[in-house]
Amino acid sequence: MNPATALRLHHFEPLSLANGPGRRAVLWLQGCTLACPGCFNPQTHPLEGGQQIAITDLLQELLLLRPTLDGLTISGGEPLLQLPALTNLLQALHRQTPLSVLLFSGFTWTQIQAMPGSPALLAEIDVLLAGPYQAKQRLAHGLLGSANKTVHLLSSRYQLTDLQATPPAEVCIDETGQIVLSGIDPLTWNDHEL
Ligand code: SF4
Structure with a gap:
């Protein structure tokens, strides 16, 4: 697929409360070359992992979910390895929604x-x-995994207090029974015997 019209996706979550303010869909994009020691998502690293999906299909899904959502969160993996397609998706999204x-x-x-x-x-x-x-420098609070990370409020839509109020963890279970542990301080199977 054309790298400007498709994204390599690790996982799509249609509704999350722990990945930013309000009710959000989450895209975890596949592929990361940064190799941070202690990374929580090593399964997202292989560049050829996950599945390719056309941004038109992703957009369609987001438009269907639009009435239930305040926004979209993009994580990974390293999303900026797919910058052209990601830009195209977000521009198309904003032509049709205020998410x-x-x-x-x-x-x-x-x-x-x-x-x-x-x-x-x-x-x-x-x-x-x-x-x-x-x-x-692990912090695991206010959407910051570690204290060195920097926050950039690029519009007037949210304040730091909105980020700090985001729950640190959640458990999502889809209609097939698949369980996804997410958030900046996610639960683990061992600690909580889910
Ligand atoms: S997925 Fe994130 S935390 Fe993990 S190695 Fe890549 S940039 Fe670092």
Whole structure:
């Protein structure tokens, strides 16, 4: 598929309360080359993992969910490895909905600003959480995995207090019985014997 018209997806969650303010769909994009020690999502690292999905199909799904949502969160993996298709998806989304967008990236703010195409992407984003996860600075609060990560409020839509009020963990169970543990401080099977 064309890299500008399809995304490699790890998982899509249609409704989450722990990945940003309000009720949000979440896209975990597949592929990461940053190799942060202690990463919670190593299964998202292989660049050829997950499944490719056309952004037109993703958009259709988001439009169907639109009445139940305040916004969309994009995480990974490293979403900015798929910057052209992600920009296209968000531009199309904003032509048809006012959904807010929150993006987690392991790249620093300086690195992101230097990326070709980043101004167009950043124009579609309300909140950016930037920087690699550093286990020695683990925070797991207010949507910040570690204290070195930086928060960028790119629109007036949310305040820091909105991020700090986001629950740190949740358990989602879909209609097939699949369980997804998510949030900035996710539960684990061992600790809680789910
Ligand atoms: S950027 Fe995210 S997914 Fe990639 S290694 Fe770091 S914590 Fe893991």
